[in-house]
Amino acid sequence: MVHRTTIALFGAVVTIAIAIIAGNFQTIDGFRTRTPVISRVDMQASYRVPFSGSVHLTLIGDIFNLFDERTTIAYDQWTQLTGATINPDFGSPVTQVLPGKPPQFQAPREIRLGARLTF
Numbered sequence: 335m336v337h338r339t340t341i342a343l344f345g346a347v348v349t350i351a352i353a354i355i356a357g358n359f360q361t362i363d364g365f366r367t368r369t370p371v372i373s374r375v376d377m378q379a380s381y382r383v384p385f386s387g388s389v390h391l392t393l394i395g396d397i398f399n400l401f402d403e404r405t406t407i408a409y410d411q412w413t414q415l416t417g418a419t420i421n422p423d424f425g426s427p428v429t430q431v432l433p434g435k436p437p438q439f440q441a442p443r444e445i446r447l448g449a450r451l452t453f
Contacts (some may be wrong), residue, residue, distance in 0.1 A: 372407060372440065373386040375400040392450040402443040 340349045353374045376398050383391045404426040415421050427437035
């Protein structure tokens with residue numbers, strides 16, 4: 335679910351997007367507790383500077399993951415390693431992508447600045 339709000343503030347246009355990416359799911363293997371909600375708040379601000387005629391410059395600033403949330407996004411769902419050997423890491427944060435399986439979290443806060451010239 336994504337909710338967007340746009341407001342005009344001192345001549346600038348500010349857009350705030352709140353995203354709930356996934357929330358409170360129980361793993362298929364019967365993991366007994368629920369995982370935390372993964373949410374993210376992004377913000378964009380732009381300011382238009384007019385020049386002559388139809389030429390204008392738009393200054394843009396984006397902030398992704400505004401509150402720098404660090405929620406775990408992957409958990410070990412294997413109940414057994416091989417045969418009857420129980421997995422001691424069952425339910426702990428892991429990654430399926432990185433070697434060594436370190437915990438995988440949301441992307442950290444990212445700030446992007448830009449300019450757009452329209453003519």
